[in-house]
Amino acid sequence: MMKLTTIFLALCLFQNTFCLDYDGWLNIKMEHSLNCNFEKYCTRGTITLKSIRAGTAVIDQINFNKKHIDELKELAELDEFYTLRTLVSTAETKDVEIFTFIKAKSFLENGLSDIIRAWVLPNGEVIALSLQAANSSQSKSMEYKNAENKLNSSFYIRHVDQAPLPDTASYIQKLEREREAREKGELKDNRSFLAKYWMYIVPIAIFVMISGAANPEPAGQAR
Template sequence: MKYIAAVFSVLISCFLISSNSLEHDGSLTIKLQHALNGGPNPVYTDRGHITIHSLRLKQAIVNQSPLTDIEKHQIQKLAEDNELYKIKAIVTANDGTERTFISAVKACMLAESELDDKFAVSLDYMGRVIGVTSLIASKATCEGAVVPLDKLKEFTTSVYVRHSETGAIPDTASYIQKLEREREAQEKGEVKDNRSFLAKYWMYIVPVVIIMVISSASNPEAQGGGQ
């Protein structure tokens, strides 16, 4: 049992070490598209792209072009109409696979922040993207102020890459040690058995009762003679 506990401890330690870092490093590209029209039917146009060269080091480069005058007016109108600014993130991994994630923020918050936003890229332990979320970096409050067009020139975007966290690990080693102590105590006779008489010796009592019942049933004459 001691050897089993030691093996479990080593396995759990190895699991914790591996879960705190990515199993494989790699790179990926995220193509950004945004919808500048309100309503239930968004029309997405290109906004730019994010390149992450190292998932371990969380190094990201953002490339985005300045907004055109038409795009500035569209964002301003979205904010005035209290609409959502929708983002589509198309993730291409280094093996060529693609995944698409859609998120949204209030357009008025984006405008009041002067296009200062943030993307949170969530990875699993294998380095696969499991989520891309758009956030507002500043403390915009959507108070209804009209943001001038000259404040809506281009996006100031930061990227935060985060690895998924491991949940709580059961203390298997301690549990095994507890079982081992209980077994050793039983072998030494240190553990008192508080069960009732029937609970302790039922396996001996039941066969005797069965034999007595069968014997009585097979000798009815003996019973009659007793009467």
């Protein structure tokens, strides 16, 4: 039976207003490859937000049993990764697949405690997820038998600012105005003589220098 864990979602704040422009629901289905029988991935749980701005997320996930732990230990002995497959859905998008992973040994040593972060654009689009072991003050010895073991997960949102877009339309309009002004003779060229005609002066100067080097003046005859 799944157990509910309610946590508060950390939102980016700026001058007492939310950095996110978008407000709507967010659902993240979590799957992993432990104790899945013949399937490649099977359910680990879900993270649900009815409203991003409300700031409350609900994590609903399974507890690990002995078979989960044994398979996780096998990965740890091989220094392999524990992989999380997520399907992210919002009011605008549906089941966007994102993979994230963590060292199996680190996950075990930290008592099945992990931190999941979602990187979100101002429009509410989730562009990345990260999985990290929670750095517990004391690592636990993972000698499990038949008892079920609770996953201890925390979830946070990280705001990603979009880079400013170039004002291409204004730049094209400026070039068009300059072109029209040149055609009408309204745009004066205030450049110096050298700036205007350097492409003609430089070749002539080089030619003179080469000619002088190729034809040196003969030495004066002694009297």
